[in-house]
């Protein structure tokens with residue numbers, strides 16, 4: 386749309402969050418123009434399968450699209466793919482695209498996601514060193530797995546562990562190197578981290594904790610191994626780097642919007658500018674009773690913030706305050722997490738870790754704050770309700786298999 390035509394809603398970033406904003410604007414009754422702009426050459430797609438079914442080979446690319454192409458036409462969402470937004474002019478309410486075009490906006494949503502954190506040692510630019518954020522990344526890793534024998538995963542977070550599980554399932558030799566003294570150090574409790582270390586070791590993965598990376602070895606531009614500070618080298622023909630992401634805040638910072646660990650938003654996804662909202666992995670906000678400033682990198686967060694953002698652009702308050710939830714699939718173990726376990730002072734178990742079927746309930750000062758469910762989806766579903774309703778579940782009830790959790794969720 387050329388400058389001067391009627392200004393509509395513009396969404397930057399055609400991923401999980403951006404698509405949600407566009408669809409929720411229609412659901413909220415907004416009838417004007419919506420333009421959804423994405424840098425990648427694809428319709429919005431699901432990222433979670435990229436490290437799971439896509440690598441395992443049990444899902445095809447055609448199944449990744451979040452919506453069929455017809456939906457954009459039907460909902461009158463003008464989807465521009467393969468084009469990057471390079472600047473925001475807030476006084477003029479206009480965005481500039483890299484191809485020189487400009488678009489005026491009445492309301493603007495930033496849903497720019499995040500990018501891979503670069504490896505802080507030499508050798509990361511060689512062939513055979515790959516990270517996983519996008520469909521293109523997943524294509525490369527899938528192709529590399531076909532020809533690989535020895536895989537080293539750098540980083541024991543969820544994505545690294547999911548890749549490790551997929552590579553192991555294909556029968557490859559797999560090592561996971563984690564710098565911290567436990568897996569999942571940023572997001573899981575020590576108990577859950579230990580469960581995952583055992584799980585991977587039982588599947589034949591070499592899990593090295595406290596592994597300080599020194600560099601990547603290579604020959605002729607191809608990676609051959611990973612070296613740690615203790616001087617040891619592990620041979621590898623594929624190195625997958627899973628050391629986290631950096632939020633894409635350049636556009637927001639460039640136009641002076643407050644950013645700290647992400648574009649700062651409130652529970653309604655509002656930024657410091659009433660005409661601009663932001664959602665998903667690029668945002669940070671105060672969450673939970675403790676009010677910690679968090680960047681929640683999850684589908685739920687992108688979707689719920691997307692709904693809030695659409696409402697906010699139309700002048701309505703729809704705060705997102707539900708307990709955060711997340712999942713991970715590794716081998717035959719489905720993990721579902723709800724709530725924030727940081728600062729818990731008590732944990733009780735329901736079910737049996739030895740059977741790989743249990744839920745860990747976390748309490749702080751007697752109040753339930755989080756639940757990790759392993760192969761117990763029913764506990765997770767009822768747990769979401771318990772947390773959102775601040776139900777008065779006691780640790781004794783949680784640990785008692787005979788106690789019906791659902792009785793407190795009604």
Ligand SMILES: Cc1cc2nc3c(=O)[nH]c(=O)nc-3n(C[C@H](O)[C@H](O)[C@H](O)COP(=O)(O)OP(=O)(O)OC[C@H]3O[C@@H](n4cnc5c(N)ncnc54)[C@H](O)[C@@H]3O)c2cc1C
Pocket residue numbers: 397398399400401402403422423424425431432433434435436468469470471496497498499517518519544633636664665666667681682683684685687710711712713714
């Ligand atoms: C491998 C993998 C596995 C995951 N597994 C899980 C899981 O099991 N459970 C879970 O809850 N979450 C999971 N996640 C996280 C989840 O996918 C993200 O939280 C979610 O995709 C965030 O949505 P978003 O819209 O903020 O960002 P994205 O989906 O990343 O979309 C952002 C889009 O914006 C585009 N963009 C950026 N800058 C610009 C610009 N200037 N102009 C135009 N376009 C731009 C990007 O190219 C990108 O396409 C996983 C993520 C990955 C990568």
